[in-house]
Amino acid sequence: MAFFAHQIRRGFSSSAVRNVVIKQVTIIGGGQMGAGIAQVAASTGHSVTLVDTSDDILKKSIKTIEGSLKRVVKKKFADKPEAGEEFIQKVLKNVSTSTDVGSAVQGSDLVLEAIVENLKIKQDLFSRLDKLAPAHTIFASNTSSLPISDISSATNRLDRFGGLHFFNPVPMMKLVEVIGTSTTSQETFDSLLNFSKVLGKTPVSCKDTPGFIVNRLFVPYLYEAIRLYERGHGSKEDIDIAMKLGVGYPMGPFELSDYIGLDTIKFIMDGWREMDPDNTLFAPSELMDKLVAEGKLGKKTGEGFYKYK
Ligand SMILES: C[C@H](O)CC(=O)SCCNC(=O)CCNC(=O)[C@H](O)C(C)(C)COP(=O)(O)OP(=O)(O)OC[C@H]1O[C@@H](n2cnc3c(N)ncnc32)[C@H](O)[C@@H]1OP(=O)(O)O
Ligand SMILES: NC(=O)c1ccc[n+]([C@@H]2O[C@H](COP(=O)([O-])OP(=O)(O)OC[C@H]3O[C@@H](n4cnc5c(N)ncnc54)[C@H](O)[C@@H]3O)[C@@H](O)[C@H]2O)c1
Numbered sequence: 001m002a003f004f005a006h007q008i009r010r011g012f013s014s015s016a017v018r019n020v021v022i023k024q025v026t027i028i029g030g031g032q033m034g035a036g037i038a039q040v041a042a043s044t045g046h047s048v049t050l051v052d053t054s055d056d057i058l059k060k061s062i063k064t065i066e067g068s069l070k071r072v073v074k075k076k077f078a079d080k081p082e083a084g085e086e087f088i089q090k091v092l093k094n095v096s097t098s099t100d101v102g103s104a105v106q107g108s109d110l111v112l113e114a115i116v117e118n119l120k121i122k123q124d125l126f127s128r129l130d131k132l133a134p135a136h137t138i139f140a141s142n143t144s145s146l147p148i149s150d151i152s153s154a155t156n157r158l159d160r161f162g163g164l165h166f167f168n169p170v171p172m173m174k175l176v177e178v179i180g181t182s183t184t185s186q187e188t189f190d191s192l193l194n195f196s197k198v199l200g201k202t203p204v205s206c207k208d209t210p211g212f213i214v215n216r217l218f219v220p221y222l223y224e225a226i227r228l229y230e231r232g233h234g235s236k237e238d239i240d241i242a243m244k245l246g247v248g249y250p251m252g253p254f255e256l257s258d259y260i261g262l263d264t265i266k267f268i269m270d271g272w273r274e275m276d277p278d279n280t281l282f283a284p285s286e287l288m289d290k291l292v293a294e295g296k297l298g299k300k301t302g303e304g305f306y307k308y309k
Pocket of ligand 2: 030033051057114115166259260
């Protein structure tokens, strides 16, 4: 019976698509996550097209990738700086940029979306892409919190749609959550799983539930740290020190919130509260709301819980 249910979950396939070996990747959104994923995909020999809304943003994305690659080669090629420079140039050659999604998805095996955490905007994007991308192309979202099935519902390729949730900073974090919906085909799921492994990551399989595994545990923890501070039960600094030295986390909750982006974290929590208003784990924070309203989104804007200038 369990096997049968499994077959139903993965067996839906309107297009008889076989396992797609992913070589050509289009990444939409060249922010923190998109740039990181592009770097890792290009470093593992994939041909990557990175798409964003302006050339200026894309120039910044390439600069971020270059900076991160320099950190990687410093360690990997410590005794061979020339080989390190060669590696950087080779990786950068694998990345092209575009502001035109239509041309960027031509020939693509995988379109991975890492744009703003907003359902309507993601749906609009995928609905357009569905008409532009080749039939075999797999679509995936890097969403932190939105149901993959809500995003995929804007397309006609429900069997070729899944979630690939990376962690920040992508070049350093080893985990990828691979999410299959009730309509994701087994072939698509396997292709996404294999792709994660080829990137050098460790994939875990997740159901399409709010926050998958990590964020469902992790985001309520971040919010509880903020509420603890709001109640006057500890300073930001002490809470950060406590979680680093007490349980060995590399960053405290305030440092990490600033690193991720307060807008992203608030959006996750607001969405979950809408779905389940009585759950006290999803209670809001006045301070978080205020900082986001003031545009203090963390490291990326120069100020969040802390200042970065
Ligand atoms: C909300 C979302 O949906 C889900 C999420 O993403 S949740 C967030 C998950 N991420 C985390 O929890 C991150 C926690 N923090 C960490 O693991 C570490 O603090 C960190 C890896 C970010 C930085 O490490 P840390 O020791 O504090 O600083 P630092 O010395 O600068 O970096 C350590 C190494 O990582 C490398 N590194 C850090 N960031 C890098 C980057 N972006 N690119 C390449 N290398 C990087 C450094 O070069 C350094 O290498 P070295 O050991 O050879 O010198
Ligand atoms: N920040 C994190 O730690 C983290 C971790 C895992 C997943 N995520 C998820 O990844 C996604 C991106 O997060 P981020 O932190 O990289 O955000 P970000 O703000 O750094 O980058 C988003 C990028 O998308 C671009 N963009 C917005 N709309 C677009 C469109 N229609 N077409 C093309 N580009 C568009 C923006 O110009 C921006 O460069 C979100 O869904 C977020 O929830 C974030």
